Amino acid sequence: LAALGQDTPAVWRVGTEPAFPPFEMKDEATGAFVGFDIELMTAMAEAAGKEAQFIGLPFDGLVPAIQGKSIDAAISGMTITADRALTVDFTRPYFEAGLAIAVRESDSEIKSFEDLTGKRIAVAIGTTGAAKASSVEGATVRQFDNAPLALQELINGNVDAVVNDLPVTLYAINEANLTGAKIVGELVTEEYYGIALPKGSALLDEMNTALGTVIQDGTYAQIYRKWFLS
Numbered sequence: 089l090a091a092l093g094q095d096t097p098a099v100w101r102v103g104t105e106p107a108f109p110p111f112e113m114k115d116e117a118t119g120a121f122v123g124f125d126i127e128l129m130t131a132m133a134e135a136a137g138k139e140a141q142f143i144g145l146p147f148d149g150l151v152p153a154i155q156g157k158s159i160d161a162a163i164s165g166m167t168i169t170a171d172r173a174l175t176v177d178f179t180r181p182y183f184e185a186g187l188a189i190a191v192r193e194s195d196s197e198i199k200s201f202e203d204l205t206g207k208r209i210a211v212a213i214g215t216t217g218a219a220k221a222s223s224v225e226g227a228t229v230r231q232f233d234n235a236p237l238a239l240q241e242l243i244n245g246n247v248d249a250v251v252n253d254l255p256v257t258l259y260a261i262n263e264a265n266l267t268g269a270k271i272v273g274e275l276v277t278e279e280y281y282g283i284a285l286p287k288g289s290a291l292l293d294e295m296n297t298a299l300g301t302v303i304q305d306g307t308y309a310q311i312y313r314k315w316f317l318s
């Protein structure tokens with residue numbers, strides 16, 4: 089039965105936290121989910137002869153929802169970590185990212201991760217950035233529901249830095265008119281995004297195969313160009 093795909097659903101219920109542009113966001117006019125992850129998952133579903141239905145959830149609610157099986161999978165710029173892999177399965181990596189430090193444009197003091205000691209740092213709740221920031225000695229870490237809110241707090245002058253995924257902070261500065269912030273220093277981490285599923289899910293093979301298909305047939309490259317190179 090597994091080989092015939094009869095034990096996998098015709099509609100994939102896919103969770104995502106949609107305030108992470110350009111990976112996932114809500115179109116202001118229509119309320120529809122849009123972004124790189126959304127188009128990738130939609131293309132994967134099509135390749136598998138299935139349909140993807142997106143469900144918005146808080147980022148720290150995604151893993152619990154997967155465990156509770158109220159969703160079949162999550163695509164949310166989610167980093168594959170050893171910790172998360174204890175409770176969910178991941179597909180093969182589909183995107184290389186990493187954490188970057190953002191500070192105010194006028195800041196000449198913070199130039200590297202080491203300079204964050206004793207500073208006020210904003211992060212998005214439940215993320216690898218939050219975990220990394222909590223390892224900084226003497227720092228005050230403030231958690232926000234999502235990355236745009238953390239970045240806004242930096243602009244407002246209420247924190248000294250934001251630790252967040254490089255492609256998302258870059259997009260905010262270059263494409264989303266976030267003025268007054270800059271990225272400093274080297275990448276703090278190297279991370280790979282994966283799609284998370286319940287442990288032992290029959291969908292894992294189906295999604296890995298679909299991901300391979302859209303990478304090989306050029307669909308992935310086309311979606312990548314649209315969101316990152318134009």
Ligand code: ARG
Nearest residue numbers: 105108164165166167215216
């Ligand atoms: N890559 C980071 C992590 O896995 C942040 C992901 C946040 N994604 C989102 N859609 N809000 O922790």
